[in-house]
Amino acid sequence: MSNNIVIAIDGYSSCGKSTLAKALARQLHFIYIDSGAMYRAVTLYFLREKINLHDRSAVGQALKNIHLNFNARDYQSHITLNEEEVSDEIRQMPVSDNVSAVAAIKEVRHEMVRQQQRMGRSKNIVMDGRDIGTTVFPDAQLKIFMTADPNVRAERRYKELAAKDPQITLEDVFENIAHRDYQDTTREESPLVRAKDAIILDNTNLSPDEQLQFALDKLNDLLEP
Numbered sequence: 001m002s003n004n005i006v007i008a009i010d011g012y013s014s015c016g017k018s019t020l021a022k023a024l025a026r027q028l029h030f031i032y033i034d035s036g037a038m039y040r041a042v043t044l045y046f047l048r049e050k051i052n053l054h055d056r057s058a059v060g061q062a063l064k065n066i067h068l069n070f071n072a073r074d075y076q077s078h079i080t081l082n083e084e085e086v087s088d089e090i091r092q093m094p095v096s097d098n099v100s101a102v103a104a105i106k107e108v109r110h111e112m113v114r115q116q117q118r119m120g121r122s123k124n125i126v127m128d129g130r131d132i133g134t135t136v137f138p139d140a141q142l143k144i145f146m147t148a149d150p151n152v153r154a155e156r157r158y159k160e161l162a163a164k165d166p167q168i169t170l171e172d173v174f175e176n177i178a179h180r181d182y183q184d185t186t187r188e189e190s191p192l193v194r195a196k197d198a199i200i201l202d203n204t205n206l207s208p209d210e211q212l213q214f215a216l217d218k219l220n221d222l223l224e225p
Contacts, residue, residue, distance in 0.1 A: 005030070007126045007219065008133035010192070011146030013180045014153040016203055016211065017128035020146070023212045025126045028219075033119050034079065035129035035136070036099075038068055038112050040090035041081045043102040047094060053101060063111050093161070093168065096176055100183035103130070109189050130184055133195040142219050143198035152204050153177055 007024060009017050018034060025032035042063075046053070051062050071078040071085075078087050089095070102108055109131075116136050120127065127136070133143035154174040161168045184192040194200065199218055203211050 004121075005124045005142075006120055006137045006140040007142045007144070007215075008137050008140035008195075008198075009126065009128040009144045009146060010130055010133050010194070010198065011128075011144075011201075012148070012153065012192070013177055013184070014157040015146040015148045016156070016208070017146050019208055020144075020201075020203075020211050020215060021126045021128040023208065024215055027212065027216065028124070028126070030124040030126050031119075033070065033116065033125055033127040035112065035116055035127055035132060037070075037079045037087070037090060038115070039103045039108070039129075040095050040099050041068055041079055041086055042066055042108055042112070043095050043099045044086055044090050045081060046102055047098060053105060056105075056107065059105060060107055063107060068115065088164075091160075091164075093165065093172070093176070096180075100180045100187075104183060104187035104189055106189045109135075113190075130192045131190040133198050134193060135190045138195070142215075142222055143195050144201050144215060144218070145194040145198040146201045146203060148202060148204045150174070150177060150181075 007030070009021050011017050018036065021034070022032050024030065045066050046062060049062060051058050053059065067082050069080045071080065078085060079090070080086065113136050116127065119125065120137060129136070133140055133145070151174070154170060154177050157177065158168065158170045158173045161173060201211065201214060206214070
């Protein structure tokens with residue numbers, strides 16, 4: 001396998017993009033970069049500092065004070081915000097409710113794309129997000145676009161959140177997902193769209209192992225001489 005292979009996984013929220021990306025990284029011994037966690041960490045910082053999203057000067061200044069890093073342990077992605085581990089906090093509903101609005105800001109996206117491209121310049125990586133195959137790595141060797149039935153996505157996400165927040169309801173999660181879908185697909189800056197050469201993976205009825213095999217088969221097809 002040649003050097004500097006990039007696998008880009010895009011798609012809707014709660015489709016299991018991170019699960020597949022982590023499994024691929026583990027199987028292939030690639031580096032996993034969770035772009036969504038980066039936007040969530042920025043959102044967390046903005047919430048803590050009460051940054052007005054409509055004040056572009058304040059947003060720009062805040063971005064200068066945000067330093068993100070990934071620490072890989074057991075192929076799990078642990079993100080630090082200014083050296084503080086925030087991997088669990090960025091998954092809570094306050095961040096989920098605001099991350100799409102933050103991610104729609106041009107200055108935020110440009111800064112995150114700059115950091116993402118730096119990470120993928122000289123390593124074999126798997127990266128998941130909303131615009132990896134269209135904006136961040138348009139020349140990625142393999143692009144996968146993930147989707148699933150919205151009700152299934154909401155149920156999956158609810159199971160994740162309920163263990164940490166017993167107050168959350170399935171209705172809350174479904175509404176959050178619907179709202180994020182709308183924001184992600186209609187935002188002006190790098191909206192969620194499928195790259196023309198991306199392979200669609202509808203995992204409504206697929207197990208994680210079946211999704212992994214699907215992706216491995218597609219990669220093997222591309223790399224065969």
